[in-house]
Amino acid sequence: MSESGKNKKILIVEDEKTLSDIYFDFFSDSGFDVVIAKDGVSALESFETEQPDIIITDMKLGGMTGVEVLMQIRQVDLNVPIIVCSSVGYEKYKKYFDKYVNAVFDKPANLDEMLKKVNSLLNKT
Numbered sequence: 571m572s573e574s575g576k577n578k579k580i581l582i583v584e585d586e587k588t589l590s591d592i593y594f595d596f597f598s599d600s601g602f603d604v605v606i607a608k609d610g611v612s613a614l615e616s617f618e619t620e621q622p623d624i625i626i627t628d629m630k631l632g633g634m635t636g637v638e639v640l641m642q643i644r645q646v647d648l649n650v651p652i653i654v655c656s657s658v659g660y661e662k663y664k665k666y667f668d669k670y671v672n673a674v675f676d677k678p679a680n681l682d683e684m685l686k687k688v689n690s691l692l693n694k695t
Contacts, residue, residue: 578692579603581622583613584655585632589677593626593653596681597688607664610634621689622650624688628677629656637663640670651691655679 580602590606597604605620607613609632617625625643629636640652653674654667657677667674673687 571574574621576601578623578687579605579620581605581607581613581616581620581625581627583625583627583631583636585609585628585630591622592681594686600685606634610636610639614640617643617647624651624653624692626653626655626684626688629639629654635687637666640666646672653684653687654692655684 576606578601580597582590582597582604584593584606585608587608590608594604594606605616606624607616610635613625613627613631616622627636627639631639635652636656636658643652644649651672652670653673654663654671654677655675655677672691675687676686
């Protein structure tokens with residue numbers, strides 16, 4: 571097991587159970603405490619109660635849009651790193667990504683590359 575995420579909490583917002591399970595296993599094995607939220611409402615609840623060190627979110631979510639989640643998180647925390655991993659085209663959300671997001675990955679994402687970005691962002695905070 572890698573110690574890259576030791577003592578760090580990651581909130582993963584993903585409504586596809588297969589993907590959330592993959593993310594959970596991968597980031598847990600990398601040493602992170604992982605919290606999974608399955609929709610936008612639970613993402614905001616988990617953000618408030620769990621106080622994650624970093625967030626990885628999809629843009630297509632139940633309950634509210636990914637944009638709404640990004641905007642509400644940024645209203646209360648300008649510093650928590652946010653990574654978007656989505657099949658939604660970059661250009662569609664470019665103005666939001668530029669304003670609210672630290673990194674964007676297209677699905678299916680290379681998890682090793684995503685882990686490198688997570689560690690890089692956490693080392694800046």
